[in-house]
Amino acid sequence: MSHFQKITDRRSKEAMVRFLTDHFRYDTMRSWNASSSYAQCIKLHKLGLTPEQLMKAYDVIQTDIWDELDILIQDFVTEMGGAYTIGVNGRSGGYLVLLGSEWTSTGYKSYCRTCYQRNYQSCGHTDGDNACGMCRATGEKGRVNYATPPRQLSVSNSGIDEECDFENWSMEQLRARVNVVEAFDSACDDIRVAFLGMLDMDVVEETIMVPQKRFVLQTSHAL
Ligand SMILES: [Zn+2]
Numbered sequence: 740m741s742h743f744q745k746i747t748d749r750r751s752k753e754a755m756v757r758f759l760t761d762h763f764r765y766d767t768m769r770s771w772n773a774s775s776s777y778a779q780c781i782k783l784h785k786l787g788l789t790p791e792q793l794m795k796a797y798d799v800i801q802t803d804i805w806d807e808l809d810i811l812i813q814d815f816v817t818e819m820g821g822a823y824t825i826g827v828n829g830r831s832g833g834y835l836v837l838l839g840s841e842w843t844s845t846g847y848k849s850y851c852r853t854c855y856q857r858n859y860q861s862c863g864h865t866d867g868d869n870a871c872g873m874c875r876a877t878g879e880k881g882r883v884n885y886a887t888p889p890r891q892l893s894v895s896n897s898g899i900d901e902e903c904d905f906e907n908w909s910m911e912q913l914r915a916r917v918n919v920v921e922a923f924d925s926a927c928d929d930i931r932v933a934f935l936g937m938l939d940m941d942v943v944e945e946t947i948m949v950p951q952k953r954f955v956l957q958t959s960h961a962l
């Protein structure tokens with residue numbers, strides 16, 4: 740189901756330039772930096788919902804919908820090899836915005852098999868160099884090197900194609916960019932479809948007990 744994605748003719752320079760130039764855009768951050776990128780509006784009235792779905796949608800967005808929808812953003816990141824991600828911006832998160840990103844190392848080389856404390860030093864170079872600095876575990880219970888060192892996604896808030904100087908781009912460059920933006924639009928469709936699925940679920944009220952610490956004032960000496 741494609742609400743956002745449009746298929747662009749990759750053989751036509753004109754069609755690709757028009758697609759990129761006419762694509763909806765939004766700020767990459769709270770607007771003080773005035774950078775913008777490719778985006779889609781996901782405000783409820785823009786999702787093509789029936790009046791019944793729209794009423795239900797106002798209830799559904801009271802729940803933590805992004806716990807679930809974030810998985811789809813992670814799928815997009817994987818598809819893009821970490822080079823792009825999707826940010827949620829705007830008051831009350833009404834826009835999905837394409838952002839540049841890259842996988843970077845966390846710097847951690849090993850972790851403790853007992854307490855899972857991570858460590859910037861690798862081990863296994865000399866006997867007994869794998870003691871955990873946190874819980875003091877050693878040997879089999881001590882630190883071990885990561886098979887794959889953990890990475891994190893660094894997200895850039897700079898704008899993408901703000902100058903729109905596509906006339907000087909090669910066909911190859913244009914195709915590569917259209918591929919990314921079309922994949923972004925398709926991911927926005929996936930997010931919309933997942934959200935529509937949530938509209939078939941019931942919103943139930945749950946009372947949760949949270950242990951709380953509170954501070955009270957007391958006179959400092961008994962009267
Ligand atoms: Zn709107």
Ligand SMILES: [Zn+2]
Nearest residue numbers: 851854871874
């Ligand atoms: Zn430890």
